[in-house]
Amino acid sequence: MVPHVRVVIALGGNAMTGPDGSVTPQDQDRAVGVAMERVADLVAAGVSVVLTHGNGPQVGNLLVKNELAAHVVPPVPLDWCGAQTQGTIGFLILDALDAALAARGVTTRVATVVTRTLVDGSDPGFDEPTKPIGRYLPEVEARPLMEHGQTWQDRGDRGWRRVVASPEPLEIVDAPAVVSLVAAGFVVVAAGGGGIPVVRGEDGVLRGVEAVIDKDLSAALLARAAGADVLVIATDVDHVVLGFGTPDARPLESVTPASLRTLQREEHFAGGSMGPKVEAAVRFVEAGGTRAVISSLENIELAVHGRAGTVIEES
Amino acid sequence: MVPHVRVVIALGGNAMTGPDGSVTPQDQDRAVGVAMERVADLVAAGVSVVLTHGNGPQVGNLLVKNELAAHVVPPVPLDWCGAQTQGTIGFLILDALDAALAARGVTTRVATVVTRTLVDGSDPGFDEPTKPIGRYLPEVEARPLMEHGQTWQDRGDRGWRRVVASPEPLEIVDAPAVVSLVAAGFVVVAAGGGGIPVVRGEDGVLRGVEAVIDKDLSAALLARAAGADVLVIATDVDHVVLGFGTPDARPLESVTPASLRTLQREEHFAGGSMGPKVEAAVRFVEAGGTRAVISSLENIELAVHGRAGTVIEES
Numbered sequence: 001m002v003p004h005v006r007v008v009i010a011l012g013g014n015a016m017t018g019p020d021g022s023v024t025p026q027d028q029d030r031a032v033g034v035a036m037e038r039v040a041d042l043v044a045a046g047v048s049v050v051l052t053h054g055n056g057p058q059v060g061n062l063l064v065k066n067e068l069a070a071h072v073v074p075p076v077p078l079d080w081c082g083a084q085t086q087g088t089i090g091f092l093i094l095d096a097l098d099a100a101l102a103a104r105g106v107t108t109r110v111a112t113v114v115t116r117t118l119v120d121g122s123d124p125g126f127d128e129p130t131k132p133i134g135r136y137l138p139e140v141e142a143r144p145l146m147e148h149g150q151t152w153q154d155r156g157d158r159g160w161r162r163v164v165a166s167p168e169p170l171e172i173v174d175a176p177a178v179v180s181l182v183a184a185g186f187v188v189v190a191a192g193g194g195g196i197p198v199v200r201g202e203d204g205v206l207r208g209v210e211a212v213i214d215k216d217l218s219a220a221l222l223a224r225a226a227g228a229d230v231l232v233i234a235t236d237v238d239h240v241v242l243g244f245g246t247p248d249a250r251p252l253e254s255v256t257p258a259s260l261r262t263l264q265r266e267e268h269f270a271g272g273s274m275g276p277k278v279e280a281a282v283r284f285v286e287a288g289g290t291r292a293v294i295s296s297l298e299n300i301e302l303a304v305h306g307r308a309g310t311v312i313e314e315s
Numbered sequence: 316m317v318p319h320v321r322v323v324i325a326l327g328g329n330a331m332t333g334p335d336g337s338v339t340p341q342d343q344d345r346a347v348g349v350a351m352e353r354v355a356d357l358v359a360a361g362v363s364v365v366l367t368h369g370n371g372p373q374v375g376n377l378l379v380k381n382e383l384a385a386h387v388v389p390p391v392p393l394d395w396c397g398a399q400t401q402g403t404i405g406f407l408i409l410d411a412l413d414a415a416l417a418a419r420g421v422t423t424r425v426a427t428v429v430t431r432t433l434v435d436g437s438d439p440g441f442d443e444p445t446k447p448i449g450r451y452l453p454e455v456e457a458r459p460l461m462e463h464g465q466t467w468q469d470r471g472d473r474g475w476r477r478v479v480a481s482p483e484p485l486e487i488v489d490a491p492a493v494v495s496l497v498a499a500g501f502v503v504v505a506a507g508g509g510g511i512p513v514v515r516g517e518d519g520v521l522r523g524v525e526a527v528i529d530k531d532l533s534a535a536l537l538a539r540a541a542g543a544d545v546l547v548i549a550t551d552v553d554h555v556v557l558g559f560g561t562p563d564a565r566p567l568e569s570v571t572p573a574s575l576r577t578l579q580r581e582e583h584f585a586g587g588s589m590g591p592k593v594e595a596a597v598r599f600v601e602a603g604g605t606r607a608v609i610s611s612l613e614n615i616e617l618a619v620h621g622r623a624g625t626v627i628e629e630s
Contacts, residue, residue: 061389064388068380069379069382069383072379073376073379074376077340079406080403080406083402087401088398088399091398091431091523094431095521102520111429111489111492114402114426116410174409174426177496181492186492186495189429205413205414
C-alpha cells in the first residue's frame with residue numbers, strides 16, 4: 001500500500017492532557033491513547049503521517065519543579081525543559097500509536113526525533129518578551145529571579161508571572177532526519193513544543209536559548225520541509241468561528257488564503273488562541289501546501305480530505 | 316567517502332558531567348563538548364558512528380525534583396525520567412557534535428532518536444530490586460513512599476535509599492529507526508540511559524515500567540541491531556585492570572571472549588563498576604561482533620582500531 005497523501009498533524013493540548021487540563025502522568029497517558037486511535041485510523045487508511053504536539057502545561061510543571069528544588073539541584077534552562085517534554089510525550093506517543101496500529105493489523109513503525117528549531121537571536125521577542133509561562137508568584141519571590149536575568153510582569157491580583165520571548169521559527173534544524181524516516185515509511189513524531197529553540201552564534205554554532213516557539217507555526221515549517229500535502233491543526237473545536245461570542249457567530253468552513261488574510265486584517269482572530277493557528281494554516285498554503293485544515297481531533301480523518309473543519313485552500 | 320567501519324560508542328558518566336560528577340547544565344554542556352571533539356575525529360576519519368550514553372546523575376536530579384515538588388505537581392514515573400534525559404542529553408549532543416563536525420569541515424548530520432528497550436516483566440529484578448537510585452532519606456520520609464509501592468532499603472548511617480529493578484535488556488525496540496538513519500548516513504544518538512524500559516503486556520502492548528537498564532548491556536544489543544563491527548565502551552580509565560587495588564594489578568590489553576569468561580568466573584570483576592562493561596563487551600563479540608574495546612574517552616579513535624584500551628576479540 002503506497003501512501004498517497006502525506007500529512008503533518010499538529011496536536012493541541014487536549015491530545016495530551018485530561019479534560020480539565022490535568023497533566024498527571026495517568027491523564028496524559030489516557031489523552032494520548034485517545035488521540036492515537038484517530039491517528040492510527042489515518043495511517044491504516046494509507047496516509048503518511050508526521051506528528052507534532054504542544055507542551056505548554058508539561059513545561060509549566062517542569063518549571064515548578066525547577067523552582068521548588070533549586071536549593072538542592074541546579075535548575076535547567078527553558079530549552080532543556082522543551083527537550084524533556086519531547087522525550088516524555090514522544091515516548092507516550094510511541095507506545096500508544098504502536099498499540100493502536102497493532103490493533104488494526106498495521107505494521108507501520110513509529111519514531112520520535114529530538115528536534116531543534118532555529119530562531120533569530122535578534123528577534124524582537126528577546127528584547128520585549130511577551131509569552132507568559134509557569135505559575136504566578138508573589139512579587140517577593142519574583143524579584144530574586146529577575147536579578148538572575150529573568151523577566152517577570154505584575155499581573156495584578158494573581159501575582160507576578162515570568163514572560164519569555166516567543167520568536168518566529170525560521171527552520172526545523174532536524175528536518176532532514178524526519179524526511180529520511182518518512183521516506184523509509186515511518187510515522188515520525190517531531191518538533192514537539194515547536195522544537196527546542198536554538199540560535200546560531202557568530203561562530204556559526206547552534207546553542208539553545210530560553211524561549212517558547214509556537215507549535216503551530218513550527219508545524220507549518222515542518223510540513224513544508226517534510227513535503228507534506230496537508231497540514232491539519234487538531235484542536236478542541238470543530239471550526240474557526242467568525243464573530244466568536246457575538247450573535248453573528250458562524251463557523252468558517254472553506255476559505256482561500258487570500259480571504260483568510262483579509263479576515264486577519266479585519267482582526268477577526270486577534271487576541272484569541274486561534275490567531276497562531278490561522279497564521280500557520282495560511283502560511284502553509286501560501287508556501288505551496290495543498291491544504292491546511294483546522295479541525296477537532298475527532299474529525300482529523302475527514303479533515304485530511306477537506307471534509308471537516310475549517311479548510312484553507314486555493315479555490 | 317564510504318564509511319568502512321561502523322561503531323557503537325557507549326559514553327560513560329564522565330562524558331556528561333563535571334570532573335567532580337557535577338551535573339549543572341553548564342558542566343554537562345562542557346563535558347559533552349569535550350567528548351564530541353573525540354567523536355567528531357572519528358566521524359571525520361570516515362567511521363560510521365552510533366552513540367549511546369548513561370544518565371544516572373541526571374535521573375538522580377529529576378527524582379529529587381519529583382520529590383520536592385510533589386505537593387504541587389504530580390511526580391512522573393522513573394521511565395519518564397529516562398525519557399526526559401534522552402531529550403536533554405540528546406539535545407546537548409546534537410549541538411556539540413554539529414559544531415565539532417562543522418569545525419572539521421564535515422557535513423555529516425546527527426539525529427537523536429527517543430528509544431525504548433524491552434525488558435521482561437517477570438525479570439527477577441522486579442521481585443527483588445537491587446539498584447539504588449536517588450538520594451538518601453531518613454526512614455520517616457521513606458516510609459510514606461513505600462506505602463505508595465516503592466521499595467526502600469535501610470543503608471545505615473546515610474539513611475534509606477530507593478532500590479529498583481535493573482532487568483536484562485532484551486531488545487532495542489526502536490532499533491529500526493536507528494538502522495534507517497544510519498543507512499542514510501546520520502550519526503545517531505540512541506538508547507540513552509540504556510533505553511526507556513518497557514514491558515510487553517499479555518495484550519501485546521508495550522508499556523513503560525519503573526526500572527533502570529544498564530546502558531552498556533543495552534549498547535551491546537544496539538550494536539548488534541545496528542550491524543556495528545565494533546563496540547567501544549568509553550569510560551574514565553585506560554584499561555580493565557586485573558587484580559585492581561592489589562600489588563599484582565595489571566592492565567588487561569588484549570583478550571579473547573573465552574578468556575574473559577574465565578576471568579569473570581574467577582570473579583576478577585565482581586562488585587566493581589567494571590562488571591557490566593566486561594559483560595557487555597564479551598556478549599557483543601560472542602554474538603558475532605568483530606571487536607569490543609573498553610577504553611578511556613580520550614583514546615576512542617585508537618580504540619576503534621584495537622590500538623588502545625582493553626581489546627576483546629577472537630585471536
